[in-house]
Amino acid sequence: MTEATRSLAVADALVAVLAGVGAVAGSYAAVGLAPAFLGSPLERLLSRAMPGPVVAVAIERLGSVGQQLNLLLASLLTALALAALVWLAMRVGDQLRNRAVPVVLGAAFVWAATALVTVNFASATGAAAGAALVVSTAGFLPVATARIERGPDPVRRRVVGGVAAALGLGAVAITRSSPSTRPDQPLSADAPETVRESLELAAERSLDVAGIEPLVSRDFYQVDINAADPRVAPDDWSLSVTGAVESAATYSLDDLRSMDERTEFSTLRCVGDSLNGQKLDNALWTGVPTEELIDAADPGGDCDCVKLHAADGYYQVFPTEALRGGLLAYEMNGRDLPRGHGFPLRALVPGHWGEVQVKWLTEIEFLERDAEGYWEKRGWHGTGPVTTVAKLWAVNDLDDGRTQVAGHAYAGTRGVARVEVSTDGGGSWNEAELSDPLPGDTVEQSSTSSQTQSGNDVWRQWAYEYEHPGSRHEVVVRAVEADGTLQSGNRREAFPNGATGWVSQTVR
Ligand SMILES: Nc1nc2c(c(=O)[nH]1)N[C@H]1C(S)=C(S)[C@@H](COP(=O)(O)O)O[C@H]1N2
Ligand SMILES: [Mo]
Numbered sequence: 001m002t003e004a005t006r007s008l009a010v011a012d013a014l015v016a017v018l019a020g021v022g023a024v025a026g027s028y029a030a031v032g033l034a035p036a037f038l039g040s041p042l043e044r045l046l047s048r049a050m051p052g053p054v055v056a057v058a059i060e061r062l063g064s065v066g067q068q069l070n071l072l073l074a075s076l077l078t079a080l081a082l083a084a085l086v087w088l089a090m091r092v093g094d095q096l097r098n099r100a101v102p103v104v105l106g107a108a109f110v111w112a113a114t115a116l117v118t119v120n121f122a123s124a125t126g127a128a129a130g131a132a133l134v135v136s137t138a139g140f141l142p143v144a145t146a147r148i149e150r151g152p153d154p155v156r157r158r159v160v161g162g163v164a165a166a167l168g169l170g171a172v173a174i175t176r177s178s179p180s181t182r183p184d185q186p187l188s189a190d191a192p193e194t195v196r197e198s199l200e201l202a203a204e205r206s207l208d209v210a211g212i213e214p215l216v217s218r219d220f221y222q223v224d225i226n227a228a229d230p231r232v233a234p235d236d237w238s239l240s241v242t243g244a245v246e247s248a249a250t251y252s253l254d255d256l257r258s259m260d261e262r263t264e265f266s267t268l269r270c271v272g273d274s275l276n277g278q279k280l281d282n283a284l285w286t287g288v289p290t291e292e293l294i295d296a297a298d299p300g301g302d303c304d305c306v307k308l309h310a311a312d313g314y315y316q317v318f319p320t321e322a323l324r325g326g327l328l329a330y331e332m333n334g335r336d337l338p339r340g341h342g343f344p345l346r347a348l349v350p351g352h353w354g355e356v357q358v359k360w361l362t363e364i365e366f367l368e369r370d371a372e373g374y375w376e377k378r379g380w381h382g383t384g385p386v387t388t389v390a391k392l393w394a395v396n397d398l399d400d401g402r403t404q405v406a407g408h409a410y411a412g413t414r415g416v417a418r419v420e421v422s423t424d425g426g427g428s429w430n431e432a433e434l435s436d437p438l439p440g441d442t443v444e445q446s447s448t449s450s451q452t453q454s455g456n457d458v459w460r461q462w463a464y465e466y467e468h469p470g471s472r473h474e475v476v477v478r479a480v481e482a483d484g485t486l487q488s489g490n491r492r493e494a495f496p497n498g499a500t501g502w503v504s505q506t507v508r
Contacts, residue, residue: 011155012090013083018162019134020083023110024075025169026130027123033228035312036120038127039075040228044313046070047225052378056272056495064222071227085109086131107132130169138162187334194263195334198284198439202265205436207461209406211394215435215461216265216333217281222340223270223354225374230311230360234344237311239328241293243366244301249293253330253344259288262327265438267410267459269389271353271375271382275491275499276391280410282459285348287329294324299366307367308347311360316373318349318356318383320366325350328361350457351412353382353498381497386412388487390419390462390479392503398465403507405475406463409434415482419462425474425504432477435461468507476504 027038034040047070050058058066089106093099111128118124139158187196199216206214213219239251263286273279299306299320307317327348330337337343342359349356355375375382391407398404409416419432438458462477479487491501 007155011158013087014159015135015138015162016083016087016090017080018138018166019086019106019110019131020079020081022130022134022166022169023082023086023114023127024079024130025166025172026126026128026133027114027118028126029130029169029172030122030126031120034231035226035228036118036123036231037228038114038118038123039071039078040226041117042078043071043074043227046074047227052380053495055378056380067224067227082110082113082127082131085113086135090135103132103136106135133169134162134165137165191334192263192286195284195286195331198263198265199333202284202438205438207406207433207435207463209394209404209461209463210396212406212408212461213281213393215438215459216283220281220283220332220341221268221270221279223272223279224312224340224359225314226312229340231339232311232344232360237344237362239345239361239363241297241364241366243307244299244368245366246298246300247296249296251293256288256328256345257330259292261286262289263331264327265458266327266348266350267457268348268354268357269386269410271355271380271498272494273499274494275389275501276393276503276505277494277499278393279354280389280391280408280459283332284334285327285329286331286334287327287345287348290323290326290328290347293328293364294320297364297366301366301368303367303370305367305370307365307371307373308356308358308361309363309365310358311362314358314360314374316356316358316383317367317371317376318352318373322349322352322356322383323347323364351385351414353384353386355380355382379496384497385414386410387498387500388412388414388416388479388481388485389499390416390477390487390503392475392477392505395475395505395507401468402465403468404463404465405477405505405507406461407477407503408459408461409477409479410459411479411481411487413457414485415456416460416479417482417484418480419460419464420478420480421462421464421466422476423466423469423473423507426476426502429478430464430466432462432464472506472508474504475507476502478502 024038031037086106089109090102092105093101107128110131111124114127115124138161202215234253241249266285267282270279304320305317306320306323307315309315328345329348330345332341345361346359347357347361388411390409393407396404409419420429421432422429488500489502
């Protein structure tokens with residue numbers, strides 16, 4: 001092999017790899033971050049195959065960054081696999097001494113492979129176009145004379161062309177981003193009065209404190225088993241009620257929307273949330289009480305348990321009794337459920353860990369015998385009620401020289417009655433100011449009505465101001481539940497059944 005042929009071979013390999021990257025970028029430009037994106041199938045495989053303890057550590061230490069890295073790795077490996085196909089097409093082009101063959105055959109290979117793994121026409125076409133763009137720019141079209149006539153400096157031309165095309169595609173891909181719905185955007189004019197009033201009430205009752213979320217979260221956390229959320233077309237979607245029931249049923253979205261609806265605040269917290277983490281948020285949800293569907297189905301089954309299935313392959317099993325008080329929500333803060341939070345329908349199970357609040361819900365299956373859910377198979381125990389927590393999310397220097405500490409407290413359906421703050425490491429305790437309870441809060445219910453309502457599952461904000469002692473000191477917070485129970489001070493990590501302990505922070 002001469003020096004020239006060797007560097008040509010290296011350039012070919014490089015162009016093939018760039019074409020693989022181009023294919024991945026082309027797929028992304030076509031469908032965005034969706035299950036049909038070329039990197040998604042391998043990413044799903046990798047995340048399903050990952051051992052439970054590894055996932056637990058990844059969630060605790062890396063959070064969603066771990067998921068991004070996984071997607072990046074999957075995309076790179078996919079690009080390399082496609083590069084091999086493109087390289088093959090280039091070799092055939094060599095044999096046939098035809099410069100169009102690598103482009104056309106390479107695109108055809110990439111199209112077929114992408115169609116096979118994503119089952120999506122747009123994704124396959126985007127990937128094929130991306131690969132073809134890179135290969136043709138790299139010097140295999142008749143306009144470039146590189147390969148066969150051995151024109152001037154073919155190696156550099158090919159590589160530079162390939163890099164340019166891959167960069168261009170990457171830029172197109174990156175500009176794709178999905179819009180998010182935020183509660184402070186104006187509501188549509190026909191939004192129901194209950195929604196409008198509830199959101200206004202939440203805004204009024206939110207404490208005027210810097211550095212913490214209002215009572216309705218502006219930025220609602222998201223936890224998913226996949227990097228790409230499913231895109232569910234509402235017209236093709238239905239919810240089926242199956243399994244150990246007297247009467248199975250199927251509901252369209254319109255069926256559900258025409259039933260009696262309920263609007264309520266409900267707070268969610270992930271069982272993987274670290275003690276002072278941010279995977280805790282609150283929203284106003286509208287939907288159908290699960291009770292309606294459960295009664296209509298009349299479930300039997302020995303375990304009195306239910307399995308919820310979702311469009312992303314997620315599933316969870318928990319007691320039917322817990323689902324009884326729940327809601328099948330199609331709206332969040334007065335708008336259609338955002339895609340990231342389960343469009344078109346999600347379950348809300350008051351007072352329970354986030355993992356049973358199944359998004360993109362497709363089936364409610366009543367079981368004969370108990371079974372493990374997605375996370376339980378991976379060692380977590382997150383199907384039960386939440387633990388109580390008081391978060392310390394802000395330390396502010398006030399204008400008058402005093403110090404303010406603040407955060408949110410959440411105790412599920414047990415309700416938060418009080419938050420206590422110590423500024424001397426737990427030696428002495430003082431009561432913090434609390435936001436007034438929102439409708440549905442356990443505390444508000446016991447004081448305003450005797451009627452029991454299921455959706456009593458709302459967090460509260462707390463704030464406390466004090467004179468800075470002039471030296472570093474330890475601030476500790478703890479919540480007291482509505483019935484007087486003090487939050488557990490036992491320090492425990494999130495894995496496997498939720499973090500416990502009092503949050504403490506050194507303030508300088
Ligand atoms: N279909 C589906 N539902 C799901 C999940 C998921 O990955 N897929 N994640 C669960 C977990 S672990 C949590 S904490 C909550 C988070 O809900 P959010 O993303 O709306 O905050 O959704 C739950 N429901
Ligand atoms: Mo979770």
